[in-house]
Amino acid sequence: MRAATPSFIAEFLLRTNAVDERVLAVRFEAAHHIYNACLGEALRRLDLMRQSKDWQSARAMLKGKQRTALFKATMLRFGFFSASVQKHAEACRDACWIGQHLGSHDTQTTSLRAFKAVQMHAFGKRGRPRFKGKNRLHSIEGKGDAVIRLRWQDDRPIMLWDGLALPLKLDPCDRDGWQRQALSCRTKYVRVLRRSVRGKTRWYAQLVQEGLAPRKERLPVGAGIVGLDLGPSTIAAVSDTDATLEPFCPGVADMDRVIRRLQRAMDRSRRATNPDAFNADGTYRRGARIAVRSRRYRVLAAKKAEVERCLAAERKRAHGELANRVLAQGNTIKTEKVSYRSFQRNFGRSVKRRAPSLFVSILKRKAASAGASVVEFATRTTRLSQVSHDTGECVKKPLSQRWHVLADGSRVQRDLYSAWLARFVEQDRLDAFQCALHWAAAEPLLKRAASSFNQSASGAGFALPHVRPGNRGGVGADRPLQGEGRWTEAADAVAQAGAAERSGTDTPRTPGVSYGEVQRTWRDYLC
Structure with missing residues (x-):
């Protein structure tokens, strides 16, 4: 062979x-x-x-x-x-x-x-x-x-x-x-x-x-360990010097309502042109064939296919960009080996829109090409979303509880905490000694990342070597910004507040640009 x-x-x-x-x-x-x-x-x-x-x-x-x-x-x-x-x-x-x-x-x-x-x-x-x-x-x-x-x-x-x-x-x-x-x-x-x-x-x-x-162009790969916590709608990543919590694939617009209206219109057209294929109560007659597809039906099907194609293209682009940003922070990425079938059963719409399994596949491929590695560990032996590193106890939390409370009463965002714990997993076991050793330095980093949901704690965010600030509609440190000359850093507000606190003055903070600016959708195109 x-x-x-x-x-x-x-x-x-x-x-x-x-x-x-x-x-x-x-x-x-x-x-x-x-x-x-x-x-x-x-x-x-x-x-x-x-x-x-x-x-x-x-x-x-x-x-x-x-x-x-x-x-x-x-x-x-x-x-x-x-x-x-x-x-x-x-x-x-x-x-x-x-x-x-x-x-x-x-x-x-x-x-x-x-x-x-x-x-x-x-x-x-x-x-x-x-x-x-x-x-x-x-x-x-x-x-x-x-x-x-x-x-x-x-x-x-x-x-x-x-x-x-x-x-x-x-x-x-x-x-x-x-x-x-x-x-x-x-x-x-x-x-x-x-x-x-x-x-x-x-x-x-x-x-x-x-x-x-x-x-x-050569993809810059950082040095160190990056902990990753991938959810159906958010993603958290923590390295030695940075922590971020942001929406997962925010550029993929929510087109469920548009797709549902197209599907309903297609169903009405199909029923009108194939009355023999349905019973009197509207149910499908078993064994019947949908033989007639009108011109209107084909136009609606083409519109729906175009929407799905645009969503898939934007999803793939966002996955590649996010994988580059993660690899720029470290050459060893540790994450849980989650069940994506369970994700599909419990969060079907979100998984359809964002495809977390596809992101992990792209991340593995890019890491292998750049000489990095992606380590997946078992969830049954680690249980990062339930464990507390200071006491070692495992307490199951409902999905609605987004904050983890430590023994001393301090709180930390649940996804960021799981991503930070993932950095200290060795051979499917959590090293509690290393967690206690590094917690003092990581606590303020995680709290700053949680204070502003989609802004990075260090202000620099995940590096984007392939994007330059001069490009119109480029990608900033955290999320896309529309327009030229509106590039800001997440650390500006943090630095100003810290300087005011150290100096004892009441210097007002400069208002920044909103990172949650709504992107253009294809609704006008479909109409």
């Missing part, structure tokens, strides 16, 4: 005309049929395999080599492996019109995708996969550099795919050189994507390149 090498993705927009788009749409429709055929066949074989006596006998055995061998023999007997499903896909392709539009490698990668979905379901790692509807398959992968490949003509990259020659749309400036460095790496394989942007279909080429992704 080949040695595994690191990979990164370089995505480029394709230059297409009406004829190219028609050919691509037909090929994606053909791959959609292959995917559904392979998915149905793999599910059928899985159900038959689970009903067999050998499978039931293997399940009753203790874990060991004999049990594994019996499982493997049963899967081979029922043809539940990738090569057998690929042969089924090739037989389906050659038996109909699909063979005129898809090659052998395209069929194999599509069938392998369907088989892996069923395989993950068989292992209990995912739910039962669903069949894809029309225009619901959004990507087709090449296999190596065989069918979908990248070639250069007149110093311009062109994607070739079975008679199609689609040039890549490049940035003519490429000031940071990222594009040139990415294209100089070896291409492992190419993936073709279909996306809907502002109601129009756009086609992209994702080049899976060999090596590490080139950096636009």
Whole structure:
């Protein structure tokens, strides 16, 4: 087997005309049929395999080599492996019109995708996969550099795919050189994507390149340990010299009401054009098909998809920015390994809007690329939201109680306290001695951070090396500020108050700019 090498993705927009788009749409429709055929066949074989006596006998055995061998023999007997499903896909392709539009490698990668979905379901790692509807398959992968490949003509990259020659749309400036460095790496394989942007279909080429992704500018990584407490709507981070508590992804606007109104309008349109699919009491008639989708319904669906796309783009941008700010404070980030499924059950709307699991994944990827590390520890043995470092007692608090009371009567914000305790967790155990040793220096830092909710205690906030104050609408130390020349530091008010207290005067504080300024939403765009 080949040695595994690191990979990164370089995505480029394709230059297409009406004829190219028609050919691509037909090929994606053909791959959609292959995917559904392979998915149905793999599910059928899985159900038959689970009903067999050998499978039931293997399940009753203790874990060991004999049990594994019996499982493997049963899967081979029922043809539940990738090569057998690929042969089924090739037989389906050659038996109909699909063979005129898809090659052998395209069929194999599509069938392998369907088989892996069923395989993950068989292992209990995912739910039962669903069949894809029309225009619901959004990507087709090449296999190596065989069918979908990248070639250069007149110093311009062109994607070739079975008679199609689609040039890549490049940035003519490429000031940071990222594009040139990415294209100089070896291409492992190419993936073709279909996306809907502002109601129009756009086609992209994702080049899976060999090596590490080139950096636009080196990400500065601090030294030290950062404790992180990630909640469904807030995030707290504490390092040696800084502490901050701020809303999690505040730039992602609350569009639940807009999405709900669009969904209700879509449902009314669907009921009006498909009356036979619903009973007299308004419930859905089981087994009926929604066959008619009016023009109004398609317009509403496109608006809803555009809102979701904008939210996803802003969420991903905010996650990357926040990950950079966390890494700028330390090279070891410690956080609890929380159950994101529990988050979804208890805080469904907030998790849908902010996606904390995606943020942790981005943070791990950036940390690995920058030479840092993210350490996740168990919550059952630490219980940071319940424990008190001075007494060692664990008292369960309701979610509405946001302040932790120590033995001496002093109070500290609950999320900040958990983030600070995370810095002293070693091997899934809290080191109470280190907590007591550092508490005197950390107490005023945490109190200042809690006094102003989304402003950092030190005033500098998480460093943002990629943002400059001169940019219009840039990102400040804590949150985005709209307009030029309105950059302020959170330490100004703290420093003025401290200077007045030391001097014994009643110097009035200079009013600052509100960090909670409401951002523009897409409500006007939708209307």
